Amino acid sequence: MALGASHRLQDGVIAVETMTRFALAVLALASGVYTYLGVRSLLDGSPTTVFFAAIIYSASVSVAIYAFWSYIARFYPHVVGPAARGAMLGVMALGCAMIIAMSSWLNAAALAGSAALEQHLAETVEDYTADLDKAHQNALAAQSLLPDIQRTSERFARLAEDERESGALTGTTGSGSVVQLLSQMSAQLGELEAGIAASRERVTSLFDQGRAHLETMRRLVSSPGAIEPRSDQFSAEVVALSGVITSLQQTSIAPSVKRAAEDLSLGFIAPVADGQAVDLANRQDQVMETIRASVAVQSKVLSQAADDILAREPVAERRFVPLSSAEAVLRYAGDFIPAWAGAISIDLLPAVLVFILAVVHGAIRRQEERLPFAHRITAAELLEALEVQRAVGKNGMDLEKAIQRVDADDLPEDHPTNITSLDTSVKNPRKGPSA
Known part of the structure; x- marks a missing residue:
């Protein structure tokens, strides 16, 4: 069996x-x-x-x-020996590593190279979207100061009108020194307000341009067709978008707000009291000193707010690096x-x-190792046994002694030494398997 x-x-x-x-x-x-x-x-x-x-x-x-x-x-x-089989396994492992190095990663590039490049472009779009949003937020941060500036400007203008109409501050109506100073402060704050409003329009325009570039980049990522021409056009859009982001960072009105706030206090020049009476002149000096203190407080608040805006982390410069399909497959291998x-x-x-x-x-x-010797004997071994039998028959020698005289070097390395089995195979050669 x-x-x-x-x-x-x-x-x-x-x-x-x-x-x-x-x-x-x-x-x-x-x-x-x-x-x-x-x-x-x-x-x-x-x-x-x-x-x-x-x-x-x-x-x-x-x-x-x-x-x-x-x-x-x-x-x-x-190969059956443990040492030899271990050596063959080592050679096989080395060969497999070399095959992976020279072929498998290129096969993966052919199978998934286009998809890996599209993923690279998609992740680049997400990165630049975050950069554009951050630059837009930084550029619009100074807009949060606009309500305070408007309120302060309106307050100075209202005080000037009240002083002119009813003498609310000095008790004397007319356009004197106090009215001139209040109108001057209101005008300076109004100019700062106009600058912030103008920057908003510029920021909005740049942000719209950036969104248009991002929309084009997204369309290139999802469009059908070969990836190489789409990647080239994508690179051109990235360059344009980088310029928009840089312009947004340079459009921030925060530095201008800080300088204007410092000018309100450091550049404060109060007019000389023009009251004819000494009492009116003293009242004018007192009111202008109060205005100076109010302007100093307002200047400090605006300057601190501008410093907070300027302390925001700017958008880091980003470089888009085009990849080949093989490089993209290696970078995004996990996906x-x-x-x-x-x-x-x-x-x-x-x-x-x-x-x-x-x-x-x-x-x-x-x-084969579990089979009897008669079933495992080879044709060469059978011929050798027959030769021994013929030699014994010619010389009348004892079979067992003849077998013992056979030179061990002439026998195969795994030749059996079971005398009984060999004796049986020699005496009954026809019972063994045919050569």
Whole structure:
């Protein structure tokens, strides 16, 4: 029964030998094709040079993969010693690493290169969207000061009107020194208010331009067609958007607000009291001193608010780096695990066939070891036994002594030493398997 199973396994190994070679050839060819597609995206030069260089590289990869797995499939299943099998496993591991290095990552680039480039562009769009929003917020931060400036300007204008109409501050109506000073402060704050309002229009215009560039970039990411021309146009949009972001940072009115706030206090020039009476002049001096203190407080508040705005972290300069499909697959490898698994499987699937053959040959050896010697004797051993029998018959020698005289160097290394079994096979040669 064991003999029949061993023969069936041996027949199976012979039957699948052609299929094994065909499978190795197809897998090596498939790997070469995808390697060609991947390496073509990395080469520069004329189309003819790129074509032939990619063909030569991919052909070398196909031949190397086929030769490597053919050697492993031929020798590994027959290596039985632990040291020798360990050495073969080490060689196999080294070969697999080299195959992955020269082929698998290029196969992954061919399988998922376009998708990886689109992901790179999509993430770049998100980064620049965040930069544009941040630059826009920084540029509009000074707009939060506008209500306080308007309120202070209106208060100075209202006090000037009240002083002119009813003498609310000095008790004397008319357009004197106090009215002039209040009108002067209201006018300065009004100019600052107008500057902030004008900057809002400029910021809004730049922000609209930036959003238009972002919309174009998003459309390029999701558009069908080849990725290379879309990537080139995407790069041009990135350059334009970077200029918009830079302009937004330079458009901030916060530095101007800080200078204007300091001018309110440091550049405060009170007019000379113009009252004819000494009492009126004293009242005017007192009111102008109060106005000076109020302006100083307002200047400090505006200056502190401007400092808070200027202390905001500016938008860091960002550079868009175009990637090849192979580089994109390596950078975003974690997002394309199925593509990597397929690319590596094409190259390393023959290892499964090798291990199958190793298991089958191991089973054949174990089954043959359990067979009786008469079923395991080879044709050469049988012929040698017959030769011994003829020599004994001619010389009339004792069989056991004749066998003991046989030179051990002339026998195979695994030749049996069971005298009884050999004696039986010699005396009854027809009972053993035919040569």
